[in-house]
Amino acid sequence: MPRPMWSGSISFGLVNIPIKLYSTVKRKSLQFHQLRRGDGCRIRLKKVCSADNSEVANEDIVKGYEISPDRYVIVSPDELEALYPKASRSIEIEDFVLLEQIDPIYFEQSYYLVPDKGAGKAYSLLLEAMRQSQKVAVAKMVLRNKQHLTTIRPNGRALTLSTMHFADEIVSQDQLDDLPAEDNKPEKRELAVALQLVESLSSDFNPAKYHDEYRDKVLEMIEKKAEGQDLVTQQPIAEPGAKVIDLMAALEASLSALKKNPAKPPPKSAKPRRKKASAQ
Amino acid sequence: MPSNKILITIDGVELKVSNLDKVFYAESGFTKGQVIDYYIRIAPALLPHLEGRPLTLKRYPNGAASNFFYQKECPASRPKWLPTVPVWSERNKRAVNFCLVENLPALVWAANLAALELHTSLSLADNIMRPTMLVFDLDPGPPATIIECTQVALCLRDFFNRLNLQSFPKTSGSKGLQVYVPLNTKTSYDQTKHFAHTLAKMLESKHPALIVSNMRKNLRTGKVFVDWSQNDDHKTTVCVYSMRARALPTVSTPVTWDEVETAYETKNAQSLIFTSDQVLERFSRLGDLFQPVLTLKQHLPKLDSKSDC
Numbered sequence: 001m002p003r004p005m006w007s008g009s010i011s012f013g014l015v016n017i018p019i020k021l022y023s024t025v026k027r028k029s030l031q032f033h034q035l036r037r038g039d040g041c042r043i044r045l046k047k048v049c050s051a052d053n054s055e056v057a058n059e060d061i062v063k064g065y066e067i068s069p070d071r072y073v074i075v076s077p078d079e080l081e082a083l084y085p086k087a088s089r090s091i092e093i094e095d096f097v098l099l100e101q102i103d104p105i106y107f108e109q110s111y112y113l114v115p116d117k118g119a120g121k122a123y124s125l126l127l128e129a130m131r132q133s134q135k136v137a138v139a140k141m142v143l144r145n146k147q148h149l150t151t152i153r154p155n156g157r158a159l160t161l162s163t164m165h166f167a168d169e170i171v172s173q174d175q176l177d178d179l180p181a182e183d184n185k186p187e188k189r190e191l192a193v194a195l196q197l198v199e200s201l202s203s204d205f206n207p208a209k210y211h212d213e214y215r216d217k218v219l220e221m222i223e224k225k226a227e228g229q230d231l232v233t234q235q236p237i238a239e240p241g242a243k244v245i246d247l248m249a250a251l252e253a254s255l256s257a258l259k260k261n262p263a264k265p266p267p268k269s270a271k272p273r274r275k276k277a278s279a280q
Numbered sequence: 281m282p283s284n285k286i287l288i289t290i291d292g293v294e295l296k297v298s299n300l301d302k303v304f305y306a307e308s309g310f311t312k313g314q315v316i317d318y319y320i321r322i323a324p325a326l327l328p329h330l331e332g333r334p335l336t337l338k339r340y341p342n343g344a345a346s347n348f349f350y351q352k353e354c355p356a357s358r359p360k361w362l363p364t365v366p367v368w369s370e371r372n373k374r375a376v377n378f379c380l381v382e383n384l385p386a387l388v389w390a391a392n393l394a395a396l397e398l399h400t401s402l403s404l405a406d407n408i409m410r411p412t413m414l415v416f417d418l419d420p421g422p423p424a425t426i427i428e429c430t431q432v433a434l435c436l437r438d439f440f441n442r443l444n445l446q447s448f449p450k451t452s453g454s455k456g457l458q459v460y461v462p463l464n465t466k467t468s469y470d471q472t473k474h475f476a477h478t479l480a481k482m483l484e485s486k487h488p489a490l491i492v493s494n495m496r497k498n499l500r501t502g503k504v505f506v507d508w509s510q511n512d513d514h515k516t517t518v519c520v521y522s523m524r525a526r527a528l529p530t531v532s533t534p535v536t537w538d539e540v541e542t543a544y545e546t547k548n549a550q551s552l553i554f555t556s557d558q559v560l561e562r563f564s565r566l567g568d569l570f571q572p573v574l575t576l577k578q579h580l581p582k583l584d585s586k587s588d589c
Contacts, residue, residue: 039349247288247316251288253291254323257324257328258383
């Protein structure tokens with residue numbers, strides 16, 4: 001059983017329904033850790049001053065808002081806290097609308113709403129009323145110091161809440177210069193062919209059909225590596241070419257210098273000759 | 281991006297070298313191929329200083345400005361003919377098998393692993409608890425520079441001169457200077473470390489505005505830290521002729537005492553910075569100034585309070 005991430009209540013006219021909020025998504029993206037090449041030491045990030053590289057303790061870090069390049073207004077946590085939306089525990093339903101009127105572009109994150117103790121009856125009532133009316137609720141709530149616009153809709157046995165972007169957060173299409181003009185109508189014949197193609201590929205949406213194949217492949221690779229299979233891919237060895245010349249000349253010069261005054265015999269005779277060096 | 285791997289043959293040994301065009305020093309466009317070329321050309325001077333010494337590879341797979349790691353345990357991917365030597369590590373509770381890089385193919389192999397910096401033990405693997413030399417690593421705390429280091433180095437030279445002992449300076453190739461006193465006689469790290477620490481403290485008390493012997497970085501500002509702690513069987517020091525991972529392809533370069541004096545008198549820090557090309561030119565002209573460090577037999581003296589500098 002997952003843990004609730006928030007609790008409060010839906011307020012719907014005179015009815016108050018205590019609920020708990022659960023995440024709808026288990027993130028399955030792969031997480032890698034940063035390690036030092038060679039010995040696998042875990043990497044820790046340090047916060048440092050960009051000017052003198054000295055480490056800065058968390059208590060010495062303040063928030064600055066850049067009002068113009070390199071000019072910052074320092075804002076204290078107290079100042080921000082004074083402006084927080086009222087830490088209300090209530091989800092206020094404001095309107096009921098048709099779901100198809102809301103473009104998916106507005107949806108942000110989804111959560112399941114689960115009735116808290118004793119609220120089962122009121123919860124079921126709201127769920128059934130929304131099913132029958134085929135409408136979804138638009139509500140406002142405060143989550144983590146931020147005001148959110150949300151929708152609540154019936155989804156199987158649960159009410160599901162989705163946080164939404166505010167209209168002024170959505171980028172206007174007028175800002176996209178390369179969209180074709182409205183009067184750019186396709187030819188009838190071409191359109192007929194395109195419609196036929198769409199028809200032939202039409203099916204019901206079956207989300208279980210699609211998988212993150214990249215993730216599957218990465219996991220498979222990691223498992224193989226963990227079993228000790230060597231998967232390091234070989235780079236092709238280039239033919240000795242023009243690049244060699246410098247090194248070869250250097251080698252010849254050093255080899256003849258070393259032969260005059262040998263430092264060590266060549267590796268043919270260099271066998272691991274030393275026994276254990278003693279030390280405690 | 282071409283993989284530009286090539287196969288080279290040295291004394292009948294085949295070696296793959298790769299990524300020769302990869303820039304390892306961004307500021308001057310110095311490539312990995314040039315690093316390998318330098319190590320090949322400096323080999324006649326460098327190899328005797330690596331011979332028989334457990335070697336720590338400081339590897340910079342993506343060039344001098346990127347991440348590095350120290351490799352003490354010789355990698356399993358080493359060529360079959362590359363000898364290793366086990367040295368007991370008290371910290372790891374096991375023997376660490378160090379690479380022994382003692383000939384040209386081994387050196388090319390190490391350079392191809394992007395081991396820009398070669399750090400050696402002060403002892404030979406045969407007698408790991410006996411340092412063959414005494415080292416003072418002079419590290420300037422900004423705003424102090426290598427010029428302040430020359431003053432301390434000259435102080436050390438005079439001190440050892442009075443005891444009829446020869447000492448040899450080299451640049452660290454990074455910010456400072458290092459003074460080596462060849463021993464090549466019976467001694468121990470307990471003795472050399474104690475000696476170096478005592479001398480460092482003595483110098484500090486004579487020149488408190490110039491010298492600090494305490495390792496704490498915040499005490500170093502504007503002074504020279506005389507690092508005596510390198511005289512330890514766990515420590516390694518950058519080997520003479522090793523490249524350094526700095527902005528330019530600089531090298532830990534042996535210099536003459538005259539050059540140190542001139543730098544001190546003219547306050548010319550630039551005169552003590554040498555890149556790989558300059559080092560090759562110096563070697564062909566001056567030979568290996570550090571050769572006596574390997575052979576000169578000197579006894580660690582007794583320190584008494586009358587010793588002065």
